[in-house]
Amino acid sequence: xxxxxxxxxxxxxxxxxxxxxxxxxxxxxxxxGTYSGRCNCSQVQxxxxxxxxxxxxxxxxxxxxxxxxxxxxxxxxxxxxxxLKAMGKAESGFDAAAVSPAGAQGVMQLMPATAEALGxxxxxxxxxxxxxxxxxxSDLLKKYDGDMELALAAYNAGSGNVKKYGGVPPFxxxxxxxxxxxxxxxxxxxxGKTVVTQTGGQTExxxxxxxxxxVYSAFNTEMATYLVELMKLQMQSRMLTTTQSLFxxxxxxxxx
Numbered sequence: 702x703x704x705x706x707x708x709x710x711x712x713x714x715x716x717x718x719x720x721x722x723x724x725x726x727x728x729x730x731x732x733x734g735t736y737s738g739r740c741n742c743s744q745v746q747x748x749x750x751x752x753x754x755x756x757x758x759x760x761x762x763x764x765x766x767x768x769x770x771x772x773x774x775x776x777x778x779x780x781x782x783x784x785l786k787a788m789g790k791a792e793s794g795f796d797a798a799a800v801s802p803a804g805a806q807g808v809m810q811l812m813p814a815t816a817e818a819l820g821x822x823x824x825x826x827x828x829x830x831x832x833x834x835x836x837x838x839s840d841l842l843k844k845y846d847g848d849m850e851l852a853l854a855a856y857n858a859g860s861g862n863v864k865k866y867g868g869v870p871p872f873x874x875x876x877x878x879x880x881x882x883x884x885x886x887x888x889x890x891x892x893g894k895t896v897v898t899q900t901g902g903q904t905e906x907x908x909x910x911x912x913x914x915x916v917y918s919a920f921n922t923e924m925a926t927y928l929v930e931l932m933k934l935q936m937q938s939r940m941l942t943t944t945q946s947l948f949x950x951x952x953x954x955x956x957x
Contacts (some may be wrong), residue, residue: 766894771892910938
């Protein structure tokens, strides 16, 4: 049995098990809500473990993968993942706290006025910033009929300059920016970072777009905290148990 297959079995079993734990928690949540009157938890019936955990991770400031945020943003706004990651690399080196001399902020280096127009109230929140940048470049790609160079030029130098020069402006910074992004797109980009993201205010519309909003709001504070902590403990326990069961019964030669 190959190690890849064993990893697949491990994570598949863990995922299925956590879905079962979620169902049990939802039953408990319904009972809790019935007696307390504080939780309309029936709304989350049918939601997956991934949906609930992702939304609760955002709400309770649990770290999440920046790579996963890029993937979600690329899918949500129909932007090539490699393009979006290359922009994050070129703009800030994936630094959520970056500020340029011109005042651009965050991973995707959004100017304050641009961030406000995109509904991003906290440009230093990595999730909101990446989602805002993805929406911005998506709009530009549509505006320029999918012409990536023009869209990137407008992102860097402004649509006014693209119109003024009838194409990519003759600015060395803009031309180097486009060149770097093309080079980055040819590499296997991984941020390798986890970030704490927040919700609330105008950023919430960007963050939960495309997700089941009823899942986001259904659990009250007590039950959501209980659920996340239960998932952590059960995942650790199940990981150990599943690993032991997978390896039991195999001789050393069976793994190769």
